[in-house]
Amino acid sequence: MEKVLVTGCAGYIGSVLMRLLLNKGYKVKGIDNLQFGGESLLGIYNNPNFEFLYGDIRDNQILDKVLKNVDHVVHLAAIVGDPACATEPDKAREVNWKASNNLFKMAKESDVDRFVFASTCSNYGKMDAGENNFVSEESPLRPVSLYAELKVKFEKYILASEKSDDLTPVSLRFATVYGLSSRPRFDLTVNDFTRQLQSGRELVIYGEQFWRPYCHVFDISRAILMTLQADKKIVAHQVFGVGSTAENYQKKMIVDELLEYFPAAKIKYVKKEEDPRDYRVDFSHIKNELGFKVTHTVPDGIREVKEVLDQGLISEPFSKKYRNV
Numbered sequence: 001m002e003k004v005l006v007t008g009c010a011g012y013i014g015s016v017l018m019r020l021l022l023n024k025g026y027k028v029k030g031i032d033n034l035q036f037g038g039e040s041l042l043g044i045y046n047n048p049n050f051e052f053l054y055g056d057i058r059d060n061q062i063l064d065k066v067l068k069n070v071d072h073v074v075h076l077a078a079i080v081g082d083p084a085c086a087t088e089p090d091k092a093r094e095v096n097w098k099a100s101n102n103l104f105k106m107a108k109e110s111d112v113d114r115f116v117f118a119s120t121c122s123n124y125g126k127m128d129a130g131e132n133n134f135v136s137e138e139s140p141l142r143p144v145s146l147y148a149e150l151k152v153k154f155e156k157y158i159l160a161s162e163k164s165d166d167l168t169p170v171s172l173r174f175a176t177v178y179g180l181s182s183r184p185r186f187d188l189t190v191n192d193f194t195r196q197l198q199s200g201r202e203l204v205i206y207g208e209q210f211w212r213p214y215c216h217v218f219d220i221s222r223a224i225l226m227t228l229q230a231d232k233k234i235v236a237h238q239v240f241g242v243g244s245t246a247e248n249y250q251k252k253m254i255v256d257e258l259l260e261y262f263p264a265a266k267i268k269y270v271k272k273e274e275d276p277r278d279y280r281v282d283f284s285h286i287k288n289e290l291g292f293k294v295t296h297t298v299p300d301g302i303r304e305v306k307e308v309l310d311q312g313l314i315s316e317p318f319s320k321k322y323r324n325v
Contacts, residue, residue, distance in 0.1 A: 001049070003027040004228065005070040005112075007057055007103070008077030013118070015040035015182040017074065017221040022047055024225060031055050031066045032077070036321060040182035058099040060106075067110040072228055074116045075103060081187070082122070083325045085147040096150040104158055107167065114168045114235075116227050119155045121173050121213055121241060122148040127279040134248075134282040137173070137239045144277060159237050168236045170227055174220055175213035175243030175281065178301040184314060187323040190214060190298055193254060194305040195317045197262040207272030208252035213281040215243040216296035226290045240286040244294040248280040257299050261306055 004021055008014045009030025018041070021028045027049045032038065033056045044050050055062035057077050067073075078096050079085050085092035100117075107115050124135045125142030143149040158169040178190035186195050189212070196203045223242040227235055255267055286292045308314055314322075 001025065001027050002071040003029060003069060004072045004074060005029045005031070005066055006074045006076060007031050008075075009052070010034055010038050010040050010183060011036065011076060011080075012181045012183050012185045013177065013217055013220055014076045016217050017076070017224055018044055018050070019182075020218075020221045020225055022049055027051075029053065029066055029070060031057065031062065036183060036324075043182065056099075057103055058094055060102065063103060063106050067106055067112065070107075070110065070112055072114040072116070073103070073107050073112050074118075074224055074228075075100060076118045078118070080147070081324050082145040082147045083187075085145065085150070087325055089146055092146055092150060096147075097154055100154050101157060104161075104169070108161075112167055114170065114228060114232070115158065116224055117155060117158060117169065117171045119151045119171045119173045119239070120148060121175050121243070121279065121281055122277060123152050123155070123173060124279045124281070125277060127211075134245070134280045136282040137241055137285050155239070159239065161237075163237060168232050170235045170237070171239045172223060172227060173239060173241045175215035175241070175247070175283075177217050177220055178214055178298065179216040179218060179296060180304050180308060181217050184317075184322050185324065186317055187325070189251070190254060190301045191305055193258055194261075194302050195309065197258055197265045198306050198309045199317070202266040202268055203255070203258075204268045204270060205251050205255060206270045208255070208269050209250055210272075210278045211248055211250055211280045212277070213241075213243045213248045213279075213283070214298050214301075215247065215294060216301055219243075219294045219296055222295070223286065223290075223292055226292055230290055234289055238289075240290070241281050241283050242286060242292070243281060243283045244287075245281070245283050247294060247297060249298060254298060257302055260299070261302055
């Protein structure tokens with residue numbers, strides 16, 4: 001039975017991925033500093049194939065311990081998002097670059113087979129002007145925030161590492177994530193917009209014309225699993241965008257979907273001519289090479305978040321604990 005180490009295991013993606021891996025028959029070791037709490041792990045804590053270690057990836061002694069007898073590493077731990085990195089830039093550099101760099105080196109020394117890195121489509125920044133333009137894995141990277149700069153830097157570092165049969169690095173550029181997780185987040189576009197309208201508040205939209213790709217947190221986790229299961233020759237030193245080409249949306253398009261569920265919603269549009277991030281992504285590479293297809297769409301995410309809030313399963317959706325900043 002293969003063992004997978006997941007850094008940031010209690011987080012928004014990590015807590016979903018852990019359950020998926022366990023259900024697929026993996027042994028799973030997770031490490032997290034529990035900055036946002038550990039309640040997301042309570043449902044799997046007693047699973048005999050799950051082992052949790054509290055700690056920070058900046059601690060070499062902790063890393064030495066968690067890397068023992070591990071076949072694969074999924075590296076999710078990071079200061080996530082533009083606002084969080086802008087708020088704590090020094091910490092972002094320590095975690096997203098220095099500690100990640102060290103983790104990769106120690107993984108190589110520990111005979112880890114695969115190293116899957118959680119990157120981001122924010123790396124693209126702003127696509128070239130043109131009605132039919134899409135970016136892809138071959139497009140130039142134009143990071144416009146510290147968060148994206150550090151993701152690009154580490155991605156380039158692991159992909160430029162020496163090719164061998166020992167360690168297989170792969171980078172996954174996630175679309176903007178949405179949907180329910182055991183560690184809910186409401187500072188993400190689809191989840192936030194749904195929360196705002198479900199509460200009866202007016203939704204203020206800045207720059208409704210700008211593009212982003214979106215992908216459900218469960219599908220993000222599925223893509224990670226497929227990367228672990230794929231032939232090493234296909235994924236070694238490769239970059240895969242994670243999402244669906246059909247799931248690129250302008251903010252106005254998301255609002256149109258929301259109005260199907262909230263027809264009386266109050267929407268205010270604020271004109272914004274410039275946005276440093278504006279891109280549509282072609283996700284053909286992961287579809288063609290790994291056979292990846294999404295199982296959820298943005299309307300599915302809107303519906304599930306609305307239903308959970310309607311039923312009171314999350315009693316205080318505006319609590320700070322559901323944000324990364």
